[in-house]
Amino acid sequence: MTTMLTIGQLASYAGVTVRTVRHYHVKGLLPEPERDHSGYRRYGAAAVVELVKIRTLAEAGVPLSRLPALLVADAEEFAAASLEIDRRLQEEIAERERCREHIAHLASGDSLALPPSVVAYLARMRELGFRERLVELERDSWILMAAKMPDAIVSLMEIKRAQIEDPSLRELYLDMGDLVDCAADDPRLPTLADRVVAFLEEVFVRYEDTEDAFPVDQRLFELLDQTFLESVPCAWRLLELLEERGFTGWTNIQRVPAVR
Amino acid sequence: MTTMLTIGQLASYAGVTVRTVRHYHVKGLLPEPERDHSGYRRYGAAAVVELVKIRTLAEAGVPLSRLPALLVADAEEFAAASLEIDRRLQEEIAERERCREHIAHLASGDSLALPPSVVAYLARMRELGFRERLVELERDSWILMAAKMPDAIVSLMEIKRAQIEDPSLRELYLDMGDLVDCAADDPRLPTLADRVVAFLEEVFVRYEDTEDAFPVDQRLFELLDQTFLESVPCAWRLLELLEERGFTGWTNIQRVPAVR
DNA sequence: TTGCTCCTCACGTCACGTGAGGTGGC
């Protein structure tokens, strides 16, 4: 039997390491062959056929624990299994294609942390001349928002996009951008509050009949307001000034009796 | 800071488990964030951006140990790395395509253990009417041969294909197929030996000038002879009969003084 | 009050890789 293969010959022909063949013996996938006079394993052609089959399946991503059943399966069972394996391979190929796109995005500096609708909204803000500082602030807010309420983002973005396309609201918002980093006692804040109120009065007249036009969760409003308060230092002061002028809240602003 | 994300919110937004995020903290890929009053981790937008970046690279197959360097790389370094990552992804896609073909071969019953040249040779044997038993015997021999001397197989197959296309040699070989499983004292063996000798005499006259036409390794001849001896029970008797008639060896048969 | 989320160890998993220490064949 001197023509029979040593473990090294078997392994290299199948393109695996000697350790891998021994691993398959331990796992019971490949039967232990006879030993020669010095205790070396000696393999025949059948072992090569089996090992190549094992490798073909293992390389296709089939867990070794599934192999014993597959190796004794009849043609019909095997055909069914191979269809499933092929589907998995196709899915993995599609995944890698998606990975390639993601990596390309990363390389061109995009962050991938935001849904496309928000990315488009932020791009439009930049286009309209909003200060970069404000855009970044919005970006961080929307990241948190998207993580907390993923389902609400798309419709929220529609509302926000409509808002910045409204000329008067946009102007107000642009000016607010200049006050994002200001202190609570900044003298421009009362003026801004006056302008917000003037704008709101007009809106409230215009849309008096469509009070519940946005069926948005109250908890979402609270979340958005909180984000505003946490990211803009002078936000609390602005809300205070608005309350003095008869309004409460921010995202879903409402008329109340004036505090002062 | 109530708008900040819990570990569960962060994880599910990035499409990973909570355990994975904690794993990245331990590995130092994602900085440990501040804790809230009850010891819970609280994450901001920056953590989301980082985690998504980590996941994009990890899903692309980049080992976590390479990530620290990549996460602080400048645009140029990152572009170079991303090209390499993309190459690897393409290679993995090509691998899966090859896997798909291999699995399809397995499903249709092919063994994949033999190089195509041998498969073609065996198919031609069947076409020419060789007994299945002989074809199987050749198959097993060539599997061992291919594993022992992978480089010799292609040229050997050319020789073998030429041999079975030679009508007189083929006839001899076809008849030998009937004696593959016979005992050493089978009465047909001496007759076969006579026919082999008659054929050889003719060949030796025809090719007298081209003695070293095949520059084949002597060790390969020994290997092929040994395979013959081990796989055919009556082989030793046939070689004995040939030596009585003035020839020695089998694969590289030579004229010698007759033994008897 | 119940269930869900969070916390920290710490061992398990999968498919081998990698020495450690020793023997056999050319």
Next chain:
DNA sequence: TTGCTCCTCACGTCACGTGAGGTGGC
């Protein structure tokens, strides 16, 4: 004789998974 292959433990690796046992928020 030297180098290469083979042998058997047995621990290591990679990227988390999976309880174990306990606390905090609605």
